[in-house]
Amino acid sequence: MMISIALMFADNRFGYVDGIRYGFGFLATPIYWLSDVPSVVSSAFDDSFTARSELVEQNKQLEQKLLVAQHELGLLENVAFENSRLLELDQSANAIFGEVSPAEIINTSPDPSSKKVLINKGALDDVVNGQAVLDANGLMGQIDQVMPTTSWVLLITDSQHQTPVEVNRNGERALARGSSRGLGQLELEFVTASQDIRVGDKLVSSGMGSVYPKNYPVGEVETINRDPGLNFLTVKVKPFANLDSTRLVLLVKPSSRERIGLNKTESAGASF
Helix, strand or coil, X not given: CHHHHHHHHHHHHHCHHHXXXXXXXXXXXXXXXXHHHHHHHHHHHHHHHHHHHHHHHHHHHHHHHHHHHHHHHHHHHHHHHXXXXXXXXXXXXXXXXCCEEEEEEEEECCCCCCCEEEECCCHHHCCCCCCEEECCCCEEEEEEEECCCCEEEEECCCCCCEEEEEECCCCCXXXXXXXXXXXXXXXXXXXXXXXCCCCCCEEXXXXXXXXXXXXXEEXXXXXEEXXXXXXXXXXXXXXXXXXXXXXEEEEECCCHHHHHHHHHCCCCCCCC
16 A cells, blocks of 8 residues: 555656556557457448448449449330331232231141141131231231131131242232141142242232232242152242231131122132
8 A cells, every 4th residue: 555655655656657658558559459459340330231232232233323324225126026017917908909917826736737727816807718818918818717806817828728820020820838847938830840939939919719909919939849750849929928026917808709709719720
């Protein structure tokens, strides 16, 4: 007790203990700093974690906004494409002689060997068997089966379907049948080497056999091959119509004379 009082008196009087206190303070500084490191690190970690969480949340919000923007852009592109197709269809309708009505393809045949599509018009819309169906580019097929509100369309690429055609350049006639190989092509039947048909020739419906009205665009000759020993050429034709992608089509209302012919022709297999 007396020693403590003496030290306090000596420090207060002569400042002897200041040096000792300063030395201890200098030595203790690293200890104080080290003891504060956990709180500094913890604070920095908390700040970093908060910043990262905010970035993650912002990223999620941006991804959601991007998804919405992409969806809206897709809708706008679909609307623009739909308007373009409608304009093309309207222009095609203006170029067709006779009354036409629009229809929409709503299904395809589940039978892989059959080339048929289902449209949303039927007997209640005055659709009749044998009626021609076109898209904005050319002939697609004809009505094969009519129901009250829907109808099946037999496409020109069906292997059981025959389309009387002629070369637009010179009127040379032939019969086009759907390729049996299922390649979405047509093949001209019984074409001899003496016939004037060339690659690039445009084919239109000939109007023969009351199968289709005359002058509907059908397709373009892609290849012509002659097999040794055979009298006929193998002629491949690419249809003008977008048979695998078209959704909007035109139904051509037959004239009174054509309607009589359609009643006599139950399928497209009539000879030309």
